[in-house]
Amino acid sequence: MRASLIAMLAALGASSLCGVAAAQNVETPKRGGTLTFAVEGEPSTYDCHAGNSFAVLYYVAPHYSTLLRYDPATYPRIVGDAAQSWTISENGLAFTFTLRPNVRFHDGSQFTAADVKATYERLRRPPPGVVSVRQADFTDIASIEDVDPLTIVFRLSKANSAMLAPFASPWNCLYSARKLAEDPKYPATNVMGTGPFVFVEHGKGSHWSGKRFDGYFRDGEPYLDGFRAVQMSSQATINALAGGQVDGSFRLLSDPERERVRASRGDRMNFQHNELMVQLTLSFNAGRKPFDDARVRRALSLAIDRHEGLAPLSRITNLKRIGGLIRPSYELATPPSELAQLPGFGADIKAARAEAKRLLAEAGVPNLRFTLLNRTVQTPYQPLGIFLIDQWRQIGVTAEMTLAETGPYLASLSGGTYDAAIDFNNPPVDEPTVVLTKYLPGAGNNYAHNADPLLQDLFERQKRTLDPVERRRLIAWFESRVITEAYVAPLYWTDQTVALSSEVHGWILTPSYFVGHDLGSVWLQR
Secondary structure, eight states: OHHHHHHHHHHHHHHHHHOOOOOOOSSOOOOOOEEEEEEOSOOSOSOGGGOOSHHHHHHHGGGOOOSEEEOGGGTTOEEESSEEEEEEOTTSOEEEEEEOTTOBOTTSOBOOHHHHHHHHHHHHSOOTTOOOTTGGGGTTEEEEEEEETTEEEEEESSOOTTTHHHHHOTTOOOOOHHHHHHOTTHHHHOOOOSSSEEEEEEETTTEEEEEEOTTOSSTTOOOSSEEEEEEOOHHHHHHHHHHTSSSEESSOOOHHHHHHHHHHHGGGEEEEEEEEEEEEEEEEOTTSTTTTSHHHHHHHHHTOOHHHHHHHHHHHSSEEEEOOSSOTTSTTSOOHHHHTTSTTOSSOHHHHHHHHHHHHHHHTOTTOEEEEEEESOTTTHHHHHHHHHHHHHTTTOEEEEEEEOHHHHHHHHHHTOOSEEEEEEOOSSOOHHHHGGGGSTTOTTOTTOOOOHHHHHHHHHHHHOOOHHHHHHHHHHHHHHHHHHTSEEEEEEEEEEEEEETTEESOOOOSSSSTTTTOTTOEEOO
């Protein structure tokens, strides 16, 4: 068993050294110009470690580096970022990273292993007042040693074949040890990294801008003089794309929105399309009555006719497929035939709604009334919210939808000050150890606030087993537990269509919503 794990980890480590030839642009990148793109939403924080929404990462990613990164051209291959290479010990318990010698922070200070150590200590053991949303990713790290300025060693308490994924996550931005020592909360309100662009300004409710960092460690990058992210509503974004006021938007366009932009811009606008690793879900606040009762939660999930709703929703939004907790086309996803056996996914909606009414009556809330928390993001959140309210009305339940901007929305979710909410999961990679972290008791982005030790046990077991059949069984059991207890009701998985001006080059769409947004390789042909 240990030999198999060693081989698996060795293969992952070897990818950092041998490499695969990345796709190259036919044209030579051109230097200069400012990229202007639309972003829907105000950042709730500047801190990558606390962020969980595009409305954080799309603003801050250009300013930071990570230890490793996913290469968009060969996704999901992992390559070095601030680290130029790495090795994994034979027993899989030590990850040694050699850092690039030419990495500097935007204030001119030298980046060293001490900065990596301080960053990851903050991620795995956040000090008081600091939020580390993905803290559960680092529970296997026993110690971190900065051997010398260019060498950092992570020692694990247990071998973990998925351990490279957190090191490559775009959310795990590298911070200055000196700045963190002065104020551990520094990144929440300040921006200073080693990425391709230096922070210029944030006009709240208006724009965010950055300029080229001439000391960036990748030769020739960034090509742009700078970037300007303009905050816009969904409708304003489509108008700006159609009118050519912005170079593009990395958010998702529905089919009607895409066709409207295409009709206006023709071949002056390019569209990239792919499956997206984002799922819209329904979270119930298990810490608030009556949603502490599994019967109530399960009833509300049973009432939703996911199959009937998909056709109209897919025409007006980017919601395109039904699935469980793992992206449907991924090899470890639960097959549709097995998923159909779980509450809310069967074909007989009449029987499901009869059972829903029975459960509500048994729980003592046959005429339940509650508030559904949703985002001000028009597509796909609001049409989905309207659909859910109509579904619940058919079992005698009344829900009132309340809309909140991204910041207050996330604050309400994390603080547990809501009844039910349209939630999301948007991991950077399909690896179940990363995807399922959201549903663990105590996870920073587990907004259902459930406390279920069985989920923790199943999660650990699937992470450790080297038997693929056993791992699939454990993942399916984990998923069944979440859906049956209805802490979260999975709804729909999304596709993505991104619109960029034909003048924009060097940006590659991947299934991950968050990969490739440092903008270092982007260039303009004006």
